[in-house]
Amino acid sequence: MADFRVVCTEQVPANEPKDHAHIVAVGVGDDPEKAAERMTLDQVIARIDAGDRFYTRGVTTGRVAWIEKVPCPTCRRVWIIRTQADAVWDNNLDGGVRRCRSFGT
Numbered sequence: 001m002a003d004f005r006v007v008c009t010e011q012v013p014a015n016e017p018k019d020h021a022h023i024v025a026v027g028v029g030d031d032p033e034k035a036a037e038r039m040t041l042d043q044v045i046a047r048i049d050a051g052d053r054f055y056t057r058g059v060t061t062g063r064v065a066w067i068e069k070v071p072c073p074t075c076r077r078v079w080i081i082r083t084q085a086d087a088v089w090d091n092n093l094d095g096g097v098r099r100c101r102s103f104g105t
Contacts, residue, residue: 001051002053004039005029005054006028006054006055006067007097008100009026009027009100010025022080023041023080026038026044027100045079054066063086063088063090065084065088067084070082
């Protein structure tokens with residue numbers, strides 16, 4: 001079992017509805033400014049299913065949020081990942097974690 005720190009996300013708009021996006025890949029590594037490795041959503045879900053854990057750490061607060069696999073409440077039958085609710089803004093996948101620029105940066 002391994003732990004992976006998510007430092008950035010790649011998101012794309014979903015077709016229905018148009019007002020939400022799905023994370024399709026993440027960057028992991030120890031440096032919040034530079035991802036060491038890119039993992040697709042399918043790779044992350046497979047690793048979670050195998051017992052690995054993913055988390056974020058707020059750059060300002062230092063607070064950790066664990067990532068969980070859940071069905072998309074809008075799309076149904078589609079698995080997504082999200083941070084567990086903790087009322088801390090800078091460790092959330094949806095807004096606190098930066099968007100990936102290009103991998104390795």
